[in-house]
Amino acid sequence: GAVVSQHPSRVICKSGTSVKIECRSLDFQATTMFWYRQFPKQSLMLMATSNEGSKATYEQGVEKDKFLINHASLTLSTLTVTSAHPEDSSFYICSALEPRDRGRENGYTFGSGTRLTVV
Amino acid sequence: SQQGEEDPQALSIQEGENATMNCSYKTSINNLQWYRQNSGRGLVHLILIRSNEREKHSGRLRVTLDTSKKSSSLLITASRAADTASYFCATAVYSSYKLIFGSGTRLLVRP
Numbered sequence: 229g230a231v232v233s234q235h236p237s238r239v240i241c242k243s244g245t246s247v248k249i250e251c252r253s254l255d256f257q258a259t260t261m262f263w264y265r266q267f268p269k270q271s272l273m274l275m276a277t278s279n280e281g282s283k284a285t286y287e288q289g290v291e292k293d294k295f296l297i298n299h300a301s302l303t304l305s306t307l308t309v310t311s312a313h314p315e316d317s318s319f320y321i322c323s324a325l326e327p328r329d330r331g332r333e334n335g336y337t338f339g340s341g342t343r344l345t346v347v
Numbered sequence: 348s349q350q351g352e353e354d355p356q357a358l359s360i361q362e363g364e365n366a367t368m369n370c371s372y373k374t375s376i377n378n379l380q381w382y383r384q385n386s387g388r389g390l391v392h393l394i395l396i397r398s399n400e401r402e403k404h405s406g407r408l409r410v411t412l413d414t415s416k417k418s419s420s421l422l423i424t425a426s427r428a429a430d431t432a433s434y435f436c437a438t439a440v441y442s443s444y445k446l447i448f449g450s451g452t453r454l455l456v457r458p
Binding site: 260262264269270271272273274277319321323325333334336338339340341343 | 380389390392435439443446448450
């Protein structure tokens with residue numbers, strides 16, 4: 229089955245620093261990846277859609293300059309939280325969309341998530 | 348952007364009882380999926396129902412979809428304490444491939 233690896237699983241950083249989260253599709257090429265953020269006891273909110281070789285598309289209200297997304301290869305997308313503040317503390321999850329010709333009914337595969345704590 | 352709402356927000360039942368969760372959404376969809384999430388952990392995909400399907404079963408799960416009402420329901424029969432988790436519906440938005448999550452239902456199954 230499809231596997232998406234997300235690292236790190238947990239990170240604690242100081243306020244003002246930047247943190248990079250990686251999302252890799254291990255056994256398929258993902259032209260499209262999605263990044264979500266989840267606050268405690270809330271749902272997953274889509275932050276942006278990442279397309280290989282082009283600029284990410286951000287959802288309304290998500291700051292492009294704060295959440296930098298790079299999808300430089302077909303198997304890797306990164307989310308960089310720049311100048312992190314305590315309010316950025318959250319659970320970040322990526323999802324990779326498989327090509328249709330792989331034949332799986334559900335083409336979305338999720339990473340295991342990254343818990344970011346900004347102190 | 349969050350597309351849909353789920354109700355109830357929280358549900359507490361006794362082991363062995365059935366649990367029903369409802370989901371409403373706003374736009375045209377390719378399919379609707381249900382996921383489970385244990386506290387603070389990753390998502391587990393439960394079941395997918397296509398926009399041209401009305402009902403689907405998988406083990407103790409039964410999902411219905413009413414595209415005219417833009418709503419879906421998830422039924423878990425003969426619940427177990429291990430079913431305690433948050434459940435989310437997610438809609439694959441037509442033409443954009445975005446997967447948008449509902450607000451979720453926190454299910455507690457008491458032993």
